[in-house]
Amino acid sequence: MIAAMAELKDRLQTDLTTAMKARDDVRTRTLRSVLTAISNEEVSGEAARELRDEDVVRLITREAKKRREAAEAFEGNGRAEQAAAERAEGDVLADYLPAPLSDDELRDLVAAVIDETGAEGPKAMGQVMKQVTPRAGGRADGSRIAAEVKRQLTA
Template identity: 85%
Template sequence: MAELKDRLRTDLTAAMKSRDDVRTRTLRSVLTAISTEEASGQAARELGDEDIVRVLTRETKKRREAAEAFEEGGRTDQAAAERAESDVLADYLPEQLGDDELRELVAAVIAETGAEGPKAMGQVMKQVTPRVAGRAEGGRVAAEVKRQLTA
C-alpha cells in the first residue's frame, strides 16, 4: 500500500474540513491523476510511492508551465493560482537536489561509465535518471549532463 497516497487522502480530508480551497482542489486533482494512472494500461494496478512521486512531478510541471503561459498572456490571477497549486504539490515531493549535489552525481556516473563527448549523453542520462528519481527536473539534469560531456 502506498503511504504517500494515504497521506494525500488524509490531507485532502483535512483541507476540506478547514475549507482550504486551493489545497482541496489540488489534492483532488492529483488523486484523480493517480487513479487514472492506476486504471490505465493492460491491467489495473495500485501505484507505489515511487510511481506516485512520478505523477506528482508531472502534475507540478504542468502547473509550472501553465503559470508561465498565463503570465505571458497577461493573466496574472490565473498564473498565481497555478503557482499556488504547484506549491501545494511541492510539499509531497522529495527534497530537490542542489546544484552541487547534481553536479557530483553526474560526474560520478560519467566516471563510472567512462562516457566521453556529447554522443554519450543518452548513456549517461539512462544511468542518472533513476538515481535522481523526482529530486531534480529532467531538463535540469540533461543540461548538467550536456555541460559536463562537452566541457
C-alpha cells in the same frame, strides 16, 4: 505489503480530508486533482494496479510541471490571476515532493555516472542521461540534468 506501497497516496487522502474540513479551497482542489490522476493511472493499461510511492512521486512531479508551465503561459498572456492560481497549486504539490538535488549533489551524481560508464564527448549524453535520471529519483528536472550532463561531457 500493499499498505506499505501506498503511504504517499494515503497521506494525500488524509490531507484532502483535513483541507476540506479547513475549507482550504486551493489545497482541496489540488489534492482532488492529484488523487484523480492517481486513480486514472491505476486503472489505465492492461491490468489495474496500485501505484507505489515512486510512481506517485513521478505523477506529482508531472502534475507540478503542468502547473508551472500553465502559470508561465498565463503570465505571458497577461492573465496574472490564473498564473497565481496555478502557482498556488504548484506550491501545494511541492509539499509532497522530495527536496530537490542541490547543484553540488547533481554535479557529483553526473560525475559519478560519467566515471562508471567511461562516457566521453557529447555523443555519450543519452547514455549518461539514461543512468542519471532514475538515480535522481525525481529530485531534479530533466532539463537541469541535461544541462549538467552536457556541461561535464563538453568540458
